[in-house]
Amino acid sequence: MTIPPRLVVGISGASGVIYGIRLLTTLRRIGVESHLVVSRSAEVTLAHETDLKVAELRALADVSYAATDIGAAIASGSFHSMGMIVAPCSVRSMSEIATGVTSTLLTRAADVTLKERRPLVLMVRETPLHLGHLRTMTQLAEMGAIIAPPVPAFYSKPRTIDDLVDHAVGRALDLFGLDAGIVRRWGEPTEPEILET
Numbered sequence: 001m002t003i004p005p006r007l008v009v010g011i012s013g014a015s016g017v018i019y020g021i022r023l024l025t026t027l028r029r030i031g032v033e034s035h036l037v038v039s040r041s042a043e044v045t046l047a048h049e050t051d052l053k054v055a056e057l058r059a060l061a062d063v064s065y066a067a068t069d070i071g072a073a074i075a076s077g078s079f080h081s082m083g084m085i086v087a088p089c090s091v092r093s094m095s096e097i098a099t100g101v102t103s104t105l106l107t108r109a110a111d112v113t114l115k116e117r118r119p120l121v122l123m124v125r126e127t128p129l130h131l132g133h134l135r136t137m138t139q140l141a142e143m144g145a146i147i148a149p150p151v152p153a154f155y156s157k158p159r160t161i162d163d164l165v166d167h168a169v170g171r172a173l174d175l176f177g178l179d180a181g182i183v184r185r186w187g188e189p190t191e192p193e194i195l196e197t
Ligand SMILES: Cc1cc2nc3c(=O)[nH]c(=O)nc-3n(C[C@H](O)[C@H](O)[C@H](O)COP(=O)(O)O)c2cc1C
Pocket: 011, 012, 013, 014, 015, 039, 040, 041, 042, 044, 045, 048, 089, 090, 091, 092, 093, 094, 104, 125, 126
């Protein structure tokens, strides 16, 4: 049986819910099945940072699970996926994933991704970072996770917030070998205005 390309997407309660939204719309556009889990806190940030309703956010995914549904498909390693991206990833969720003491479906799915040795990309959003945060990140990197904070790049000459978000999401998808055509790549000018400036 052929398994469709599918990615697990976690949206936690760090600032930057737009990263998760853009990830979902991009996956839909490039034909990658998305399996979404949104934390309770992310529902709060969604209300603060966008005009979207929770149901509208969930509708952007192919399959959406409640954060409390610890019996969901993505809680098991037998569920096939290319891996998981947490976008954005809060310090709280990051810390749970690092310990393996997972209290939500989001962190359980991330733990499963690690144990199955699949790519786990954490777009951790917090600043400044104290030593505990940095130690947790080190621990996760040692466990095989990829710490990918959505730090803007300016060599791509972003003009809008959308440009910055696209770049961060596109670079996260690069880690899965997925090119959604939203990254302006260094050394590969694709638009005339980049050549001119
Ligand atoms: C508007 C808003 C912005 C927040 N931004 C961040 C953030 O950037 N990084 C972070 O780690 N937590 C942030 N928090 C706090 C988290 O939402 C909080 O720690 C929560 O318990 C995380 O739970 P979760 O990991 O289950 O989503 C923010 C909270 C709110 C309401």
